[in-house]
Amino acid sequence: MADNSSDIAADQSFSMEGYDMDTLVQHAGQSADVWCTDSALVPPIMTSTTFRLPGVGELGDFVYARLGNPTRNAFEKCIASLESAKHGLAFSSGVTAQFCVASLVKAGEHIISGNDLYGGSTAQLKHMSNKYNIETSFVDCRKSENFAAAIKPNTKMIWIETPTNPGLRLADIAAIAEIAHNNGAFLCVDNTFSSPYFQKPLKLGADAVMSSVTKYINGHSDVLLGTVCTNNDEINEELRSFQKLIGAVPSPFDCYLANRGVKTLPLRMEKHQENAIAVAKALAENPRVEKVLYPGLPSHPQHDLAKKQMTGFSGMISIWIKGGLDEVKIFFKNLKIFALSVSLGGNQSLAESPATLNHGGVTEEERAEVGITVNLIRLSIGLESSSDLIEDLENALKAAIPEV
Numbered sequence: 001m002a003d004n005s006s007d008i009a010a011d012q013s014f015s016m017e018g019y020d021m022d023t024l025v026q027h028a029g030q031s032a033d034v035w036c037t038d039s040a041l042v043p044p045i046m047t048s049t050t051f052r053l054p055g056v057g058e059l060g061d062f063v064y065a066r067l068g069n070p071t072r073n074a075f076e077k078c079i080a081s082l083e084s085a086k087h088g089l090a091f092s093s094g095v096t097a098q099f100c101v102a103s104l105v106k107a108g109e110h111i112i113s114g115n116d117l118y119g120g121s122t123a124q125l126k127h128m129s130n131k132y133n134i135e136t137s138f139v140d141c142r143k144s145e146n147f148a149a150a151i152k153p154n155t156k157m158i159w160i161e162t163p164t165n166p167g168l169r170l171a172d173i174a175a176i177a178e179i180a181h182n183n184g185a186f187l188c189v190d191n192t193f194s195s196p197y198f199q200k201p202l203k204l205g206a207d208a209v210m211s212s213v214t215k216y217i218n219g220h221s222d223v224l225l226g227t228v229c230t231n232n233d234e235i236n237e238e239l240r241s242f243q244k245l246i247g248a249v250p251s252p253f254d255c256y257l258a259n260r261g262v263k264t265l266p267l268r269m270e271k272h273q274e275n276a277i278a279v280a281k282a283l284a285e286n287p288r289v290e291k292v293l294y295p296g297l298p299s300h301p302q303h304d305l306a307k308k309q310m311t312g313f314s315g316m317i318s319i320w321i322k323g324g325l326d327e328v329k330i331f332f333k334n335l336k337i338f339a340l341s342v343s344l345g346g347n348q349s350l351a352e353s354p355a356t357l358n359h360g361g362v363t364e365e366e367r368a369e370v371g372i373t374v375n376l377i378r379l380s381i382g383l384e385s386s387s388d389l390i391e392d393l394e395n396a397l398k399a400a401i402p403e404v
Contacts, residue, residue, distance in 0.1 A: 016028045016081050021082060021196070021197060021265075021266055022266045024078070024081045024082055025078065025082065025262050025263050025264075025265050025266060026263060028077060028078045028080075028081035028082070029073070029074045029075065029076065029077025029078035029079075029080075029081065029259075030043060030074060030078065030259075042260075043070070043071055043074040043075075043256065043259055044071070044256075045071055045252050045253055045256045046069055046070040046071045046252055047252050047253075048065070049064065049065040050063075050064055050065070051063055051064070065249070065252075066244060066247050066249055067244055069249075069252055069255070071252040071255045071256050071259070072090050072249065072250065072252065072255045074255070074259055075090055075255045075256075075258050075259040075262075076088040076089060076090050076227075078259060078262060079196075079211075079213075079217070079227050079229060079262070080229050082196040082197075082262070082265075083191075083196045083200065083201075083202055083209050083229035084196075084200055084202055084203055085202055085209070085229035085230055085231055086230070086231045086233075086236070087229065087230050087231070087232075087233075087236035088227060088228075088229045089227060089228050089229070089236070089239055089240060089243060090213070090225060090226070090227050090249070090250050090255060090258075091225070091226040091227065091228065091243065091248050091249065091250065092224065092225070092226070092248050092249060092250050092251075093212070093214070093224050093225065093226050094192065094210065094211070094212025094213070094214060094215075094225075094226035095120050095121070095124055095212075095226070096226055096248045097210050097211075097212075097226030097227060097228050097248075098121060098124060098159075098190070098210055098226070099124060099128075099248075100228065100239055100242050100243060100246075100248055101157075101159075101188050101208060101210060101228055101239070102124070102125065102128055102134075102157070102159070103242055104156070104157065104186075104235065104238055104239070105128075105134050105156045105157050106134075106156070107132055107133040107134060108133060108134075108135075108154060109134060109135070109154050109155070109156040109157075110134070110135040110136070110137070110152050110154045110155040110156060111125065111129075111134060111135070111136045111137070111155075111156065111157045111158070111159060112136075112137050112139060112147055112150045112151070112155060112157075112158045112159070112185075113125055113136060113137070113138050113139075113158070113159040113160070114138065114139065114140070114141030114159070114160045114161060114162075114164060114169070114171060115138035115139060115140060115141070115366070115369065115370060116140075116141065116161070116164040116165075116167040116169050116370040117161050117164065117165065117190075118161065118165040118190075118192075119354075121159075121161070121190070122138075122366075125159070135152075135154070137150045140169075141160050141161075141162065141164065141169055141170075141171035141176075142169050142170065142171070142301075142302065144171070144172050144175040144176050144179065147176050147179050147180075148179050151179070151183045151185075155183055155184075155185045156185055156186070157180075157185055157186055157187075157188065158176060158179070158180045158185055158186075158187045158188070159187075159188050159190070160173075160176060160187070160188075160189055160190065161189075161190040161192070161193070162189060162190075162191075162193075162194075162199075162309075163193045163194065163295055163306075163314075163316065164193075164370075165192070165193060165316075165378075166316075166318050166354045166372065166376065166378040167293070167318065167370050167371055167372070168193075168293045168294065168295060168300070168316065168317075168318050169302070169370075170295065170302040170305045170306055170309075171189075172305060172309070173187075173189060173201050173204040173205060173206055173309055174204045174205050174309070177204065177205030177206055177207075178205065180207075181205070186207040186208065186232070186235070187205070187206045187207050187208075188206065188207065188208040188209070188210060188228075189201035189206045189208075189209050189210070190209075190210050190211070190212075191209045191210065191211050192210075192211050192212045192215050192216070192345070193215075193216075193314055193316050193344075194310055194312075194314050195211065195215075195216040195217055195265065195269060195314065195345075196209075196211070196217075197216075197265055197266055197269040197311075197312070198269060198273075198310050198311050198312035198313065198314055199309065199310045199311070202229065202230070202231060204309055207230060207231075207232050207235060208228055208229070208230040208232065208235055209228070209229050209230070210226065210227065210228050211226065211227050212225075212226050213225040213226055213227055213258050214226070214343065214345075215343065215344050215345030215346075216265070216268070216269065216272070216314070216315075216344075216345035217258065217261065217262055217265060217345075218257060218258045218261035218262065219261045219262075219264065219265065219268050219345060219346060219347060220257070220261050220346055220347055221343060221346035221347070221348065222257060223254045223257045223258050223261065224250075224254060225250045225254050225255070225258050268347070268383065269312065269314065269315075270312075271383050272314060272315030272345075272381055272382070272383070273296065273312050273313055273314060273315060274386070275315065275381045275382070275383070275384070275386040275389060276294060276296065276313065276314065276315040276316070276317055276381040277294075277296050277297075277313070278386040278387075278389075278390065279317060279379070279381055279386060279389055279390055279393065280292055280294035280296065280297055280317050281297070282390045282393075282394075283317070283319055283393065284297065284299065286394065286397060287404040288321060288322055288397040288398070288400070288401040288404055289319050289320070289321055289322070289397070290320040290321065290322055290375070291319065291320040292317065292318075292319050293317070293318045293319070294313065294316075294317045294318075295310070295313045295314075296312075296313030315345070315380060315381040315382070316344060316378070316379070316380060316381070317378075317379040317381060318376060318377070318378050318379070319376070319377050319379065320371075320373065320375050320376050320377075321375050321377060321397065321400065321401065322375070322401050322404070323375060323400065323401055324374055324375060325374045325375075327375070327400040327401055328353055328374060328375060328377065328400070330396075330399055330400040331377070331396045331397060331399070331400040332351065332353070332396070333399075334395060334396040334399040334400065335351060335392060335393075335396045336392050336395070337349055337384060337388060337389060337392040338350060338351040338379070338389070338392055338393070338396075339351070340352060340353075342357055343380075344378075344380035345380060346380070346382065347382055347383045348382045348383075348384070349379070349380060349381055349382035349384055349389055350379075350380040350382070351377055351378070351379050351380070352377070352378050353374070353376070353377060353378075354372050354376055354378050355367060355372050355373060355374050355376060356374070379393075
């Protein structure tokens with residue numbers, strides 16, 4: 001057999017267009033020429049903060065780590081391919097990514113957002129409104145006409161989560177994108193709960209998509225990182241310029257871990273969903289549970305929309321148990337497998353109380369408006385045995401609510 005190893009080595013930068021996600025997560029952005037070596041299959045951690053320049057007045061591919069880094073570039077190319085995007089930018093966290101997108105809006109302009117957001121996102125938008133004279137309106141994302149009604153002559157951006165955190169409400173991405181574009185605004189979608197494996201907002205008309213990579217994309221609860229992907233050249237250029245100015249970049253080590261974690265994204269997301277469906281069905285039949293919300297169940301009020309714009313339903317479940325704060329405390333005290341913890345999307349199952357944790361800074365009236373009561377528990381379903389997870393939850397519920 002002829003030795004064609006040199007031909008194979010030269011073909012490491014072949015086009016990724018048209019490949020399935022299972023292939024993209026393994027190969028997109030992983031060409032050896034991206035990270036300054038011609039033989040390694042795994043992108044190394046490039047920790048150098050500065051790079052040798054070819055000559056006076058000449059710039060190489062890399063100059064200074066804040067401006068660009070080979071390890072970061074490899075991950076950015078990969079995540080852009082997963083979101084069907086032309087451009088991908090990695091940031092030091094999800095809220096940093098959101099701040100940079102919101103900073104595309106100028107003083108005196110207007111943002112419309114859903115009213116059921118991650119508490120940190122709501123707090124950040126309110127802060128920007130107060131600090132930078134950026135007007136912000138919060139509306140129920142479940143009805144697209146709410147966004148149309150909130151449009152003003154100075155509206156610049158619409159920001160939505162779908163599904164939302166923790167209410168698991170859905171927003172019709174295509175309909176809201178049309179509203180934004182008809183009124184000279186752009187739409188950014190927080191895709192953290194679905195990941196690009198189960199939802200592609202850019203294909204539905206969004207102008208930018210943000211994800212907290214800390215969650216499902218990395219998937220191991222050991223990375224703090226966010227991304228923004230877009231097909232809009234102007235948005236990309238403005239974001240990169242602002243990112244360079246404020247230094248909102250992740251470390252090479254975090255990029256390395258995220259690049260490694262995303263390799264198993266398709267496998268993990270399928271298992272998260274498989275477990276979540278089993279857990280949601282079991283909880284829906286439990287007499288100690290008042291309500292279960294999971295987009296993959298026909299009982300979810302927006303199940304049809306979920307099927308329309310998502311290819312799967314991820315691993316997030318919200319439940320309302322019988323009783324109040326005392327029962328919630330007993331419930332958490334008796335969990336064995338589920339950890340009482342913030343964050344989500346990791347390999348281990350987590351449970352938290354939104355009213356007392358990530359929405360603790362939101363007013364009681366605002367929490368009540370979106371159903372965040374003290375008996376709400378948000379579950380991030382991990383990769384353990386579904387039967388073990390169900391048993392763990394049932395035992396904790398029996399301890400908290402002995403009589404039904």
